[in-house]
Amino acid sequence: xxxxxxxxxxxxxxxxxxxxxxxxxxxxxxxxxxxxxxxxxxxxxxxxxxxxxxxxxxxxxxxxxxxxxxxxxxxxxxxxxxxxxxxxxxxxxxxxxxxxxxxxxxxxxxxxxxxxxxxxxxxxxxxxxxxxxxxxxxxxxxxxxxxxxxxxxxxxxxxxxxxxxxxxxxxxxxxxxxxxxxxxxxxxxxxxxxxxxxxxxxxxxxxxxxxxxxxxxxxxxxxxxxxxxxxxxxxxxxxxxxxxxxxxxxxxxxxxxxxxxxxxxxxxxxxxxxxxxxxxxxxxxxxxxxxxxxxxxxxxxxxxxxxxxxxxxxxxxxxxxxxxxxxxxxxxxxxxxxxxxxxxxxxxxxxxxxxxxxxxxxxxxxxxxxxxxxxxxxxxxxxxxxxxxxxxxxxxxxxxxxxxxxxxxxxxxxxxxxxxxxxxxxxxxxxxxxxxxxxxxxxxxxxxxxxxxxxxxxxxxxxxxxxxxxxxxxxxxxxxxxxxxxxxxxxxxxxxxxxxxxxxxxxxxxxxxxxxxxxxxxxxxxxxxxxxxxxxxxxxxxxxxxxxxxxxxxxxxxxxxxxxxxxxxxxxxxxxxxxxxxxxxxxxxxxxxxxxxxxxxxxxxxxxxxxxxxxxxxxxxxxxxxxxxxxxxxxxxxxxxxxxxxxxxxxxxxxxxxxxxxxxxxxxxxxxxxxxxxxxxxxxxxxxxxxxxxxxxxxxxxxxxxxxxxxxxxxxxxxxxxxxxxxxxxxxxxxxxxxxxxxxxxxxxxxxxxxxxxxxxxxxxxxxxxxxxxxxxxxxxxxxxxxxxxxxxxxxxxxxxxxxxxxxxxxxxxxxxxxxxxxxxxxxxxxxxxxxxxxxxxxxxxxxxxxxxxxxxxxxxxxxxxxxxxxxxxxxxxxxxxxxxxxxxxxxxxxxxxxxxxxxxxxxxxxxxxxxxxxxxxxxxxxxxxxxxxxxxxxx
Numbered sequence: 001x002x003x004x005x006x007x008x009x010x011x012x013x014x015x016x017x018x019x020x021x022x023x024x025x026x027x028x029x030x031x032x033x034x035x036x037x038x039x040x041x042x043x044x045x046x047x048x049x050x051x052x053x054x055x056x057x058x059x060x061x062x063x064x065x066x067x068x069x070x071x072x073x074x075x076x077x078x079x080x081x082x083x084x085x086x087x088x089x090x091x092x093x094x095x096x097x098x099x100x101x102x103x104x105x106x107x108x109x110x111x112x113x114x115x116x117x118x119x120x121x122x123x124x125x126x127x128x129x130x131x132x133x134x135x136x137x138x139x140x141x142x143x144x145x146x147x148x149x150x151x152x153x154x155x156x157x158x159x160x161x162x163x164x165x166x167x168x169x170x171x172x173x174x175x176x177x178x179x180x181x182x183x184x185x186x187x188x189x190x191x192x193x194x195x196x197x198x199x200x201x202x203x204x205x206x207x208x209x210x211x212x213x214x215x216x217x218x219x220x221x222x223x224x225x226x227x228x229x230x231x232x233x234x235x236x237x238x239x240x241x242x243x244x245x246x247x248x249x250x251x252x253x254x255x256x257x258x259x260x261x262x263x264x265x266x267x268x269x270x271x272x273x274x275x276x277x278x279x280x281x282x283x284x285x286x287x288x289x290x291x292x293x294x295x296x297x298x299x300x301x302x303x304x305x306x307x308x309x310x311x312x313x314x315x316x317x318x319x320x321x322x323x324x325x326x327x328x329x330x331x332x333x334x335x336x337x338x339x340x341x342x343x344x345x346x347x348x349x350x351x352x353x354x355x356x357x358x359x360x361x362x363x364x365x366x367x368x369x370x371x372x373x374x375x376x377x378x379x380x381x382x383x384x385x386x387x388x389x390x391x392x393x394x395x396x397x398x399x400x401x402x403x404x405x406x407x408x409x410x411x412x413x414x415x416x417x418x419x420x421x422x423x424x425x426x427x428x429x430x431x432x433x434x435x436x437x438x439x440x441x442x443x444x445x446x447x448x449x450x451x452x453x454x455x456x457x458x459x460x461x462x463x464x465x466x467x468x469x470x471x472x473x474x475x476x477x478x479x480x481x482x483x484x485x486x487x488x489x490x491x492x493x494x495x496x497x498x499x500x501x502x503x504x505x506x507x508x509x510x511x512x513x514x515x516x517x518x519x520x521x522x523x524x525x526x527x528x529x530x531x532x533x534x535x536x537x538x539x540x541x542x543x544x545x546x547x548x549x550x551x552x553x554x555x556x557x558x559x560x561x562x563x564x565x566x567x568x569x570x571x572x573x574x575x576x577x578x579x580x581x582x583x584x585x586x587x588x589x590x591x592x593x594x595x596x597x598x599x600x601x602x603x604x605x606x607x608x609x610x611x612x613x614x615x616x617x618x619x620x621x622x623x624x625x626x627x628x629x630x631x632x633x634x635x636x637x638x639x640x641x642x643x644x645x646x647x648x649x650x651x652x653x654x655x656x657x658x659x660x661x662x663x664x665x666x667x668x669x670x671x672x673x674x675x676x677x678x679x680x681x682x683x684x685x686x687x688x689x690x691x692x693x694x695x696x697x698x699x700x701x702x703x704x705x706x707x708x709x710x711x712x713x714x715x716x717x718x719x720x721x722x723x724x725x726x727x728x729x730x731x732x733x734x735x736x737x738x739x740x741x742x743x744x745x746x747x748x749x750x751x752x753x754x755x756x757x758x759x760x761x762x763x764x765x766x767x768x769x770x771x772x773x774x775x776x777x778x779x780x781x782x783x784x785x786x787x788x789x790x791x792x793x794x795x796x797x798x799x800x801x802x803x804x805x806x807x808x809x810x811x812x813x814x815x816x817x818x819x820x821x822x823x824x825x826x827x828x829x830x831x832x833x834x835x836x837x838x839x840x841x842x843x844x845x846x847x848x849x850x851x852x853x854x855x856x857x858x859x860x861x862x863x864x865x866x867x868x869x870x871x872x873x874x875x876x877x878x879x880x881x882x883x884x885x886x887x888x889x890x891x892x893x894x895x896x897x898x899x900x901x902x903x904x905x906x907x908x909x910x911x912x913x914x915x916x917x918x919x920x921x922x923x924x925x926x927x928x929x930x931x932x933x934x935x936x937x938x939x940x
Contacts, residue, residue: 001442001465002442002443002444002464002465002483003074003444003465003467005442005477005481005483006037006074006444006477006483006485007041007074007075007076008481009477009481009483010034010037010038010040010041010071010075011041011044011075013027013038013041013415013417014038014041014042014044014045015045016415017038017398017413017415018042018045018046018326018396018398019326019396019397019398019412019413020396021324021393021394021395021396022381022393022394022395022396023396023397023412023413024397024398024399024411024412025396025397025398025399025411025412025413025414025415026399026401026411026413026414026415027398027399027400027401027415027417028401028403028404028414028415028416028417029401029402029403029404029416029417029418029419029420030330030400030401030402030417030419031402031403031419031420031421031475032402032419032421032422032471032472032473032474032475032485032487033067033070033071033446033471033472033473033474033475033485033487034417034419034475035328035330035400036064036067036068036070036071036471037071037074037075038400039051039053039068039071039123039328040068040071040072040074040075040077041071041075042326042328042398043072043077043079043122043123044075044077046326048323049321049323049324049325049326050116050121050122050123050124050321050325050326051122051123051124051325051326051328052123052124052126052131052317052325052326052327052328053068053123053124053125053126053328053330054126054127054128054131054327054328054329054330054335055125055126055127055128055330055335056127056128056334056335056338056339057089057127057338057845057846058086058088058089058127060127061086061087061088061125061126061127062086062125064125065084065085065086065125066470066635067470067471067472068084068123068125069084069469069470070446070467070468070469070470070471071471072084073467073468073469074444074446074467074469079122080120081207082111082115082120082121083115083120083121083122083123084122084123084124084125085108085111085112085115085121085123085124085125086108086112086124086125086126087108087109087112087113087124087125087126087130087317088108088109088126088127088130089126089127089129089130089133090133090366107204107205110204110205110242110246111205112124112126112317113135113141113317113320114141114145114205114240114242116317116320116321117138117141117142117161117320118147118159118161118240119322124317124325126317128329128335128336128338128339129339129342129343129367129369130316130317131316131317131318131327132316132367132368132369132370133316133317133366133367134308134312134314134315134316134365134366134367134368135308135312135315135316135317136246136250136307136308136311136312136315137311137312137315137319138315138319138320140250140253140311141320142161144242144243144246144249144250145240145241145242145243146171146174146175146178146240146241147159147161147162147163147238147239147240147241148162148163148164148166148171148212148219148222148238148239148240148241149162149163149164149219149222149237149238149239150164150219150220150221150222150235150237150238151164151218151219151220152237154237155222155237155238158237158238159237159238162238162240164218164219165217165218165219166217166219167214167216167217168194168196168197168199168212168214171199171212172192172194172199175192175201175241177243178241178242178243178244179243179244179245179248180192180201180244182194185230186200186201186202186209186227187202187209187227187228188202188227189202189203189204189206190202190204190244197213197214197215198211198212198213198214199211199212199214200212200225201241202227203239203240203241203242204242204243204244205240205241205242206239208224208225208226208227208233209224209225209227210222210223210224210225210236210239211223211224211225211232221235222235222236222237222238222239223235223236224236228640245299246307247299247303247304247306247307248297248299248303250307250310250311251294251303251306251307251310252297253310253311255310256294256306256310256311257291257294257295257310259309259310260291260294260306260309260310263309263360263361263365264287264360267283267360267361271354271360271362272360274354275354275355275357276355276357278357279354279355279356279357280357281357282356282357282358283354283357283358283359283360286302286357287360290302290303290306294306305361308365308366309361309365314368314389315389316368318390319389319390323394324390324391324394324395324396325395326395326396326397326398327395327396327397327398328397328398328400329397329398329399329400330400331400331401331402332399341844342844342845343363343367343369345840345844346363346844347362347363349837349840349841349844350362350363352837356833370383370384381393399411417478418478418479419475419476419477419478420475420476420478421473421475421476422473422474422475422476422484422485422486422490427486427490427491428491428492429452429456429491429492429711429712429714432453432456432457432491433456433457433458436457436464439484441482441483441484442464442465442482442483442484443464443465443483443484443485443486444464444465444466444467444483444484444485444486445457445464445465445466445467445486445487445491446466446467446468446469446470446471446474446485446486446487447466447467447468447469447486447487447488447491448468448469448470448488448632448633448635449488449492449629449632449633449712450466450467450468450469450632451625451628451629451632452626452629452712452713453466453491454466468632470487470488470635471487471488471489472487472489473487473489473490474486474487474489474490491712492708492711492712493711518533519533519534519535520532520533521533521571521572522571522572522578523551523569523570523571523572524569524570524571524572525551525559525561525568525569526568526569526570527568527588528553528559528581528583528588529553529581529587529588529591530572530578530579530580530581530588531551531552531553531559531580531581532551532552532553532578532580533549533550533551534550534551534552534558535550536548536549536550536563537550537560539560546562546563547562547563548560548561548562548563549561549562549563549566549569552580553580553581553582553583554579554580554581554582554583555582555583555584557582557583557584559583605781616658616784616785617656617657617658617785618655618656618657618658618659618785618787619685619687619761619785619787620653620654620655620656621653621654621681621682621684621685621687621761622654622684622685623654624681624684624685626680626684626713627677627680627681627684629712630676630677630680630709630713631677633709633712634673634709636817638670638673639669639670639813639815639816639817640815641665641669641811641812641813641814641815642669642670642673642674642813642815644811645663645665645674645811645812645813646673646674646677648661648809648811649661649663649674649677649678649789649811650677650681652787652809653678653681653682653762653787658784658785658786658787659787659788659789659809660787660788660809661788661789661790661809661810661811662768662790662791662792662809662810662811663675663789663790663791663792663811663813664792664793664810664811664812664813665793665812665813665814666793666813666814666816667793667937668816668817669813669814669815669816669817670813670817671791671813672702672705672791674789674791674813675691675764675766675789675791676705676706676709678762678764678787678789679691679706679743679762679764680709680710680713680715682761682762682787683710683713683715683742683743685761686759687759687760687761687762688736688739688741688742688743688744688757688758688759688760688761688762689742689743689744689760689761689762689763689764690743690744690746690750690757690760690762690763690764690779691706691743691744691745691746691764691766692746692747692748692750692751692763692764692765692766692771692779693745693746693747693766693767694747694748694766694767694771695747696721696722696723696747696884696888697887697888697891697907698766698767699719699720699721699723699745699746699747700719700721700723700888702745702766703717703719703745706743706745710743715742715743716735716740716741716742716743717741717742717743717744717745718732718735718736718741718743718744718745719732719744719745719746720732720733720744720745720746720747720749720750720755721745721746721747721749722747722749722884723884723885723888729749732744733754733755733756736755736756736757736758737756737757737758738758739757739758739759744757748771750779751778751779757783760783760786761786761787762786762787762788762789763779763780763783763786763787763788763789764788764789764790764791765788765789765790765791766791767791767792768790768791768792823937825937827925830923830924832869835851835869835921836869836870838919838921839851839869839870839873839900839901839919839921840870841919842918842919843873843900843901846916847916847917847918847919848894848897848899848900848901848902848914848916848917848918848919849900849901849902849917849919849920849921850901850902850904850908850917850919850920850921851866851901851902851903851904851920851921851923852904852905852906852908852920852921852922852923852936853903853904853905853923853924854905854906854923854924854927854928855905855924856879856880856881856905859877859879859903859905860877862903862923863875863877863903866901866903870901873900873901874898874899874900874901875899875900875901875902875903876890876893876894876898876899876901876902876903877890877902877903877904878890878891878894878902878903878904878905878907878908879904879905879907880905880907887907894914895914897916902917906928906936908936909936920936920937922936
């Protein structure tokens with residue numbers, strides 16, 4: 001069996017390559033995803049110490065934990081829920097905005113610390129620099145927690161430091177002190193409820209709420225329970241409860257102010273004399289305000305900054321293990337380069353902040369970085385002991401290399417494994433069976449689409465196993481154990497995550513301020529029709545001086561509208577040249593009446609259409625086993641709201657009624673995944689699907705997403721937009737009419753009368769508020785029995801009215817994905833220093849920045865200033881007046897990392913989904929509407 005051969009190989013490799021205490025072992029030729037197999041196998045040999053798997057940054061640590069799951073499954077490791085964890089490093093910002101960790105990262109850090117203290121952690125993935133990050137002392141972390149266990153004898157061994165004797169009344173009092181809120185029912189983190197001898201609590205550091213059952217003052221049982229059903233799930237033996245705010249408990253300690261005063265005194269002695277008088281005053285004033293808040297027990301924006309100063313004891317995460325961990329370095333040169341760059345960047349940032357009066361600390365207050373680079377301090381135990389207070393002679397180290405180890409480093413042992421890379425050619429879905437048969441060696445496939453791969457292999461005639469999982473790339477075992485490990489990269493190419501739902505924009509209807517008008521603009525007066533704005537004029541009428549809006553009409557006639565009646569004016573936004581109305585004729589009133597009659601007539605047509613759709617029998621889509629396989633390709637679990645929405649869509653499509661469903665949910669909450677599944681279900685039934693998008697950029701994004709997700713299956717996806725030439729569009733239309741295209745992603749181009757389908761069964765309308773009524777209903781009129789799925793974050797009133805009338809079903813997606821990080825928004829006056837600081841911070845951690853300036857005419861001025869402000873940054877510029885092809889090229893270049901900063905107008909509202917863009921700076925935000933700003937936040 002290939003799985004058994006791979007497991008046996010790595011178990012044997014670990015048995016002879018694990019370093020002893022104080023040793024450094026270099027393991028060469030561990031190519032592809034082999035380091036994760038080695039790490040998983042090491043846990044079978046190491047039971048008395050944890051493994052610290054070191055990466056370049058937080059993102060790689062998160063990804064490494066995901067990659068580790070597949071080898072752990074192949075080796076059949078029996079790991080507890082908190083045996084494999086991530087310990088993130090801080091991403092500290094300026095003193096004015098000190099948010100070192102997201103809520104998710106705070107939970108990860110606390111969980112890792114508690115799991116290490118209790119001995120439950122087996123392997124922890126972390127950035128290399130996190131080894132040297134000063135943290136709250138081990139003693140203090142233990143003091144700011146409640147460790148509880150049930151009285152069963154076996155739990156005394158599992159939770160040796162926990163207590164089993166506490167009264168429910170006393171525990172409720174302690175939880176209140178810890179900042180937990182009393183509630184009748186526990187459903188969210190930070191709540192507790194007491195019912196006689198039962199106490200429910202949802203710890204901040206737990207994945208689930210906990211139910212404690214008391215017999216007198218003794219805890220009889222500890223169980224997890226479902227917060228939705230409130231039913232107990234399983235016994236867990238014990239739990240650890242952390243306070244709602246560690247900061248306040250730490251700063252309340254009697255020694256806290258003394259420690260902060262010590263740091264302040266050192267700053268005055270070593271740094272203050274170098275600063276300007278203004279910077280020193282700013283720092284002193286800020287610190288005095290903060291110290292006053294600490295003395296009075298108040299919360300304040302920068303309190304996390306002081307927690308680290310007051311709570312650290314020159315300790316790092318290395319001090320949280322009873323025995324020194326095994327340190328695993330995959331590709332140490334890359335780790336060292338990243339860490340050196342990180343260190344240089346933040347040293348310069350702290351120096352800059354001090355010069356501007358923003359902080360009195362330095363990088364050394366947060367890190368105990370060794371003075372020597374990584375390879376050298378591994379061989380220098382005395383220096384390491386001086387830096388960290390730990391004995392390097394007791395810490396085993398394993399250095400994993402994809403190729404040959406560097407000869408300049410000192411190793412106690414070097415072991416060459418002899419793994420080789422796998423050529424990706426030949427492993428496509430159409431050639432898979434033939435390639436496995438021709439190569440004649442056992443194959444182990446690890447794929448997100450495991451069941452799909454199993455369907456493709458029966459005719460291979462060679463030994464092959466398939467396991468569910470996600471890994472970066474495969475490898476081949478050498479010699480008599482020859483086995484090839486194949487991942488999705490070799491089969492499909494790199495399958496990226498499902499793109500986040502892009503944002504949309506709102507525009508207000510009426511003129512709200514006179515500054516919105518520019519001379520020459522066409523406006524519409526609700527009573528007098530279309531005119532041309534000339535200027536603002538101050539006129540005295542009946543001895544009263546007022547400001548008026550001067551509007552010119554046909555024949556040179558003038559109308560003066562008081563500025564307090566601006567709600568009577570509306571910007572002219574119709575297509576084509578505007579024809580001025582006449583103040584002498586009744587043409588405007590006749591036009592309004594004609595439009596009213598047209599609207600009434602069209603409303604009757606829509607009523608007839610909706611009645612027809614309700615009465616007609618729709619197409620019942622059959623269930624298919626590939627549906628579950630397609631769902632397996634989604635790298636996350638659906639949120640409860642996503643699951644409920646998808647089940648509603650699935651029931652609609654499998655029933656005999658015509659579907660008309662609205663999916664309403666916030667940006668990034670997973671509406672695209674529901675659309676993907678609906679389109680796939682339609683394709684399985686032999687029906688074509690059309691997805692309608694308001695912009696070419698958004699259509700291109702969805703096309704890429706659909707192509708990635710559909711790749712393992714024999715369905716054809718095409719893009720119909722202005723990004724395609726006329727000849728390409730004609731070819732796509734011909735193929736769609738012949739039924740040889742399964743899913744078409746299109747812009748308004750799909751509304752043309754020349755667009756025909758052989759068997760159109762599903763219409764998906766994305767960002768429905770960006771389409772007019774006639775546009776949205778045109779396809780329904782052409783295909784009355786078509787299923788329609790509408791996606792939006794903020795439905796227009798007409799859509800809501802249809803849902804209230806029962807003409808459209810609604811599913812709400814209100815729950816954010818578990819790993820979605822909250823967007824933090826800061827509002828203030830424009831400041832060059834803050835802009836430069838934000839850009840450099842994002843670039844320093846390998847990210848990218850959107851800078852939005854919504855005025856095309858002076859974008860070049862902003863670009864020039866930006867280049868002077870951040871001369872080392874690579875800056876790109878995009879706006880809606882650029883040619884389509886050039887716009888596409890610029891967005892693609894930004895997505896590939898060619899530019900670090902994208903200076904743009906609001907065109908980025910529907911732009912590409914780029915995971916590395918984590919900062920958005922909006923210039924002149926007062927010119928945008930609140931709805932616009934809300935949607936723009938979804939871009940990061």
